[in-house]
Amino acid sequence: MEHLMQHAVTTIRERFWEPLTLDDLAQSVMVSKYHFLRVFSRVTGVTPGRFLSAVRLQEAKRLLLSTSLNVADVSARVGYSSTGSFTRRFTESVGLSPTQYRKLSLGACSETREPTLSEAASAASVPVPVARSTGSVTGVLRTTGAELSNAYVGAFDGAILQGIPASWSNASAPGHFTLARIPTGTWYIHAVAQGRHPDSATDLDLTLLMATVGPVQVEGDTGRPLNITLSPMDWTRPPILSALMGIDPQPTAA
Incomplete structure (x- = not known):
């Protein structure tokens, strides 16, 4: 099937x-x-x-x-x-x-680009969570067969990476991350990064890596850290929509 x-x-x-x-x-x-x-x-x-x-x-x-x-x-x-x-x-x-x-x-440079994380967050007037009860999520980012620079991790309300995250953070992969002040509830943890195969001689061969874990119930500190392994996007994954994750648009071809 x-x-x-x-x-x-x-x-x-x-x-x-x-x-x-x-x-x-x-x-x-x-x-x-x-x-x-x-x-x-x-x-x-x-x-x-x-x-x-x-x-x-x-x-x-x-x-x-x-x-x-x-x-x-x-x-x-x-x-x-x-x-x-x-x-x-x-x-x-x-x-x-x-x-x-x-x-x-189109703002500060002649070359079109996706807004940076800070630019998009500022323009969107990202709200500070106002929930009376908040928690945090910690975990470890891993990857297989790729070298990474920076990764972004965020808590979103659905399985598609869209909208404004309840909490987000820069991270390294491999490495640890913490998402703080997440309102109590059910969330999906999305991680995205640009990766390069270790055998590649140039950064022109960067590929988009991502991972999703969820649903995750947040009630105070979640306790056991999440283990998240980033891998190249494949045909099963819907496009990344949120401009608040600092990732360039992906092609629409299959």
Whole structure:
């Protein structure tokens, strides 16, 4: 069944601007929509609808960085019929409005780039958690077959790395990390980094590495540290949307 789910992901990435429905995707792999929904969610960690939304918004990020299209045109290009709905969804998922995202990305230099962590956090006016009860998460970052520089670790409210983290930190991999002042509740811990294979002679061969652990219940100090191993992104992972993790946009190709 996994190869059928890979075909469905390819369909999403190649036809994301179309009004794809659950029935359309299930029919593309010739299984019932209920079975498709169950298996797709198990393989990718998210529903087909959320995966499709993430792919659309990732393409919107790319268009905002690489073209002069206005927000309404970007919205239409990625399959939204309402610019207002697109703007709300983009802002919730990226942590910045489309206009803020483009302005920061084009800001201080002529070369387009993803906003830095501090720039994006400042523009988003990231709130300090106001929950009466907070906790912390500690752990160890590891990787296999890659040399890393800096990594980012954050506590997010879902399996897709989107929106504003409740807590985040710079870290090294391999190395330890601590996420402090996380409101009591259920969270997903996402880690991302740029890695280079030890045999590579140049930093031009950097690849995006990531890992997700969750759901994690935070109630005070979590006790046992989390062991997180970063690995290259593959077809099962939805795009990274949050601009608050300091990672460049990923290509939308399968």
